[in-house]
Structure formats: structure tokens, C-alpha cells
Amino acid sequence: MSDKGWQSDQLGDVHRRSDKATRVRSMFAAIAPSYDLNNRLHSFGMDQLWRRALVRMSGVAAGERVLDVATGTGDVALAFARRDAEVLGVDFTPELLRIARGKRVEGHPRPLYVAGDAKRLPVADGSFDVVSIAFGIRNVDEPEVALGEFYRVLRPGGRLVILEFSQPGFAPVRWMNRLYCEVVMPRTAALIARDRVNAYRYLPASVSTFWDRGALMGAMGEAGFGAVRSRALTFGVARLYRGDKA
Ligand SMILES: C[S@@+](CC[C@H](N)C(=O)[O-])C[C@H]1O[C@@H](n2cnc3c(N)ncnc32)[C@H](O)[C@@H]1O
Incomplete structure (x- = not known):
């Protein structure tokens, strides 16, 4: 397991x-077959509600062009497709894209998927709504480059929407959430999904050491986005962000 995923002493x-x-990338490749099941179980199905809230926050209209970056198994791409948007999903883990390509929503346009890096998107300037x-x-890595x-x-007037885990502001909820993410979830993930790459130890470690809300909104502003705003989901366990290109 040395070069795949994470060792415990690398998570700090x-x-x-x-x-x-x-x-x-090697971590997501290893957990690809159980990625969707783990998401549903560990979020008690909330993950799909959060993705739908992301789509609503974008204000997407039928026929608009959507680029879903880090699309994984395509659940956000499909949520946009349900609104009859034209969706391109990009991700750098082919094992997840294979799963995404096998999904569709009957009666709606099928998203397209392409392998690519968020830091060097394989699409033209100003080509998405x-x-x-x-x-x-x-x-x-280097999220400011991706922003x-x-x-x-994005075209002028285009919108960026971000969904990310967050630290709840209310202390008792924050403690419960930490207990769940740091103690319970890694154990159930090991049992259910035979997590051999420490993906479910990486998850809380990467959330607690990532930019907080202010830093992420600041970085969006630095990248050029205006009218940057954010909204808490489920007591602040997750958060939506939106910024507009003038
Ligand atoms: C937690 S998954 C999220 C997948 C999906 N958006 C969802 O809602 O389930 C994170 C994804 O980020 C992708 N990823 C991480 N770094 C990336 C990069 N530099 N370029 C493209 N994809 C990246 C991974 O391959 C993985 O699919």
C-alpha cells in the first residue's frame, strides 16, 4: 500500500x-467500485440532496452548457442533465469515469465525459455557462490554479458553483460530526468497502486542514469571481459557494 492512497503518518x-x-488519484482508483455505495451510506442519502441544491444554486436553464469538474462517477453531471443542460464531465481518474459513462437519466441528454486535469482543463476560453x-x-493540488x-x-456572466464539506459552526454539532467522520466512518468504510487505501481517514483529515469558508471565498475573489456567496447545508456539515464572472 506504500504508493497507493495514504499511510496513517501521511495524513497530517x-x-x-x-x-x-x-x-x-490512486486512492480514488482503488475505491471506484464502492464509491457510490459509500457516499449513500455514509451521508444517509444526503449527498444526492446536496448535489441537487448545488444545481439549484447555479440557476441553470435548459440547453445551457455545464462543465462538471472532478465529476467522479457523474452524479452532479446527471443532476444537471435532469435540467436538460448540455453537460461535459472532466476527471483525472479513468476508473471513476468508466462508472459515470454507464449511467444515464431516461428522457434527458446524456452527459459526455473526458479525462483531464482541473488545473489544465481541455476546453476553450469562455465556452461554458x-x-x-x-x-x-x-x-x-493547487486549488487556486483550478479556480x-x-x-x-466561463463566458462573461457565467457562474461557478462549488459544493464542499465544511466544519459546522455550532460546537456540539461540530463534535458529533468529528466523532462520526474520524471514528465511526473509517471503521464502517473498512468493513463495507474494504477501504485498504485509507480513503476514509484521508476524508476528515483533508476537510479539517483545507481552506475554511473565508479562505475559499477569498480565493474565488482572487481568481476574478464577483458576488461571491455561500450557504450552509445540514447544520454546516457541507457548504455551497457561488461566484459570477462579470
Ligand atoms: C470526492 S470525489 C467527487 C466526485 C463527484 N464530484 C461527486 O460529487 O461524487 C473527488 C474527485 O476529484 C477528482 N480530482 C481530484 N483532483 C483532480 C484534478 N486535479 N483534476 C481532475 N479531477 C481531480 C478525483 O478523481 C475524484 O473523482
């Missing part, structure tokens, strides 16, 4: 490691 500084991208990224920005890319590929 995940965002500063030079091998973050390699380890993140909406860019979305769910539970992805925290996983990208610059999101700005580049």
Missing part, C-alpha cells in the same frame, strides 16, 4: 505534499 499535511495528486465542482476542490481555470472557461 495532505494539502502540502508534492505527491498529493498521485496519491489522490456554468462550471461546477462537488467535493473536488479540496482534492485538487483560475474555472474563470477562464
Whole structure:
């Protein structure tokens, strides 16, 4: 397991490691077959409600072009497709994209998927109405570079929407959430999904050491986005962000 995923002693500084991208990709490749099941079980089905809230926050209209970055198994792409948007999903883990390509929503346009890096998106300047990224920005090494890319590929008037885990502000909820994420979830993930790459230890470690709300909103502003705003979901366990390109 040395070069795949994470060793326990590597989890203290995940965002500063030079091998973050390699380890993140090998971790997601290893858990790809059980990724959706783990999401549903560990969020008690809330993850799909959060993704739908992300789509609503984007204000997407039928026929608009959406780029879903770090699309994974395509659940956000499908939520946009349900609104009859034209969706392209990008991700750097082919094992997840294979699962995404097998999904569709009857009666709605099928999203397209392409392998690519959030830091060098394989699309033209100004070519999308909406860019979305769910539970992805925290996983990208150099997220400020990715934010610059999101700005580049949006047309003037385009919207960036982000969904990410967060630390609840109310202390008792924060403690309960920490107990659940740091103690319960890694154990159930090991049992259910035979997590051999410490993905469910990486998750709370990467959330607690990532940009907080102010830092993420500040970075969105630095990348050029205006009218930056944020909304808590489920007591602040997760958060939505939106920024607009003038
Ligand atoms: C937690 S998953 C989220 C997947 C999906 N958006 C969802 O809602 O389930 C994080 C995703 O980020 C992708 N990822 C991380 N860094 C990336 C990068 N630099 N470029 C493209 N994808 C990246 C991983 O491959 C993985 O699919």
C-alpha cells in the first residue's frame, strides 16, 4: 500500500505534499467500485440532496452548457442533465469515469465525459455557462490554479458553483460530526468497502486542514469571481459557494 492512497503518518499535511495528486488519484482508483455505495451510506442519502441544491444554486436553464469538474462517477453531471443542460464531465481518474459513462437519466441528454486535469482543463476560453465542482476542490493540488481555470472557461456572466464539506459552526454539532467522520466512518468504510487505501481517514483529515469558508471565498475573489456567496447545508456539515464572472 506504500504508493497507493495514504499511510496513517501521511495524513497530517495532505494539502502540502508534492505527491498529493498521485496519491489522490490512486486512492480514488482503488475505491471506484464502492464509491457510490459509500457516499449513500455514509451521508444517509444526503449527498444526492446536496448535489441537487448545488444545481439549484447555479440557476441553470435548459440547453445551457455545464462543465462538471472532478465529476467522479457523474452524479452532479446527471443532476444537471435532469435540467436538460448540455453537460461535459472532466476527471483525472479513468476508473471513476468508466462508472459515470454507464449511467444515464431516461428522457434527458446524456452527459459526455473526458479525462483531464482541473488545473489544465481541455476546453476553450469562455465556452461554458456554468462550471461546477462537488467535493473536488479540496482534492485538487493547487486549488487556486483550478479556480483560475474555472474563470477562464466561463463566458462573461457565467457562474461557478462549488459544493464542499465544511466544519459546522455550532460546537456540539461540530463534535458529533468529528466523532462520526474520524471514528465511526473509517471503521464502517473498512468493513463495507474494504477501504485498504485509507480513503476514509484521508476524508476528515483533508476537510479539517483545507481552506475554511473565508479562505475559499477569498480565493474565488482572487481568481476574478464577483458576488461571491455561500450557504450552509445540514447544520454546516457541507457548504455551497457561488461566484459570477462579470
Ligand atoms: C470526492 S470525489 C467527487 C466526485 C463527484 N464530484 C461527486 O460529487 O461524487 C473527488 C474527485 O476529484 C477528482 N480530482 C481530484 N483532483 C483532480 C484534478 N486535479 N483534476 C481532475 N479531477 C481531480 C478525483 O478523481 C475524484 O473523482
